[in-house]
Amino acid sequence: MGGGARERRIDRAGRVGRPAKESNSRIRRMSTPPSLPLAGAARAPRIVALVPCAGVGQRAGTPQPKQYAPVAGRAVVLHTLGALAAVESVEAILVVLTAGDAVLEALLPQELRARVWCCPRGGDTRAATVAGGLAELRLRGLTDDDWVLVHDAARCLLRPVQVQALIDACLDDAVGGLLALPVADTLKRARGDRVDATVSREAMWAAQTPQMFRLGLLDRALATAGPAVTDESSAVEALGLAPRLVPGSLENFKLTWPGDFALAERLLETR
Helix, strand or coil, X not given: CCCCCCCEEECCCCCEEEECCCCXXXXXXXXCCCCXXXXXXXXXCCEEEEEEECCCCHHHCCCCCHXXXXXXXXXXXXXXXXXXXXXXCCCEEEEEECCCCCHHHHHCCXXXXXXXXXXXXXCCCHHHHHHHHHHHHHHCCCCCCCEEEECCCCCCCCCHHHHHHHHHHHCCCCCEEEEXXXXXXXXXXXXXXXXXXXXXXXXXXXXXXXXXXXXXXXXXXXXXXXXXXXXHHHHHHCCCCCCEEEECCCCCCCCXXXXXXXXXXXXXXXX
């Protein structure tokens, strides 16, 4: 990062090395990826988080992009990054920003700088932003078998224990999975402002994040599904695969509407 922080390199075995020399760039990138292991050497898959942070959130009604709106004394995205950084098995957190966005670097506290990587690869859609982040992770030495947990910047009430539960459930899974909740409310399909039909909620789940998949699988799924998919699980499902559903929490909601920010603030202040 910038602002005088020292970035510590993490090799493919998860070891932290000496601080790298500082870059003059506002959003810094590693000059070279970590060295590859010796031929035939086995290693445990790495686990990283990827946070798409290139959207605006027009429905939120905030004067700035909603990820930078203040909630309980901090920007929304800082609460999110703090929760992910508290999970020891998550090696690093890649935040994918719009080109020219220097806001996060200015806000990022010192205690997060060693774990947070920033890159200006944000696209016009969520899928494009995530794909740009996956390309960046490859430059930083990750391979097809490494795990990527994609998490919404605006789900700022995430708890570390939920992230660890997802990792524990998916680490040996052939596909991967996501946090989700069984739907409790009666569902209505609308036609304009009128009810068109009542939809059965049996076997219905509401998807949350993080969503955890291997880098190679997710890369292929996004390339196949195209830009219209709204979450990573949808792209993986389009390949004919069935991601695992891991129970999440009602608190892990995505800040979308103006009233969500006041609710999030009240909940954060009780912690």
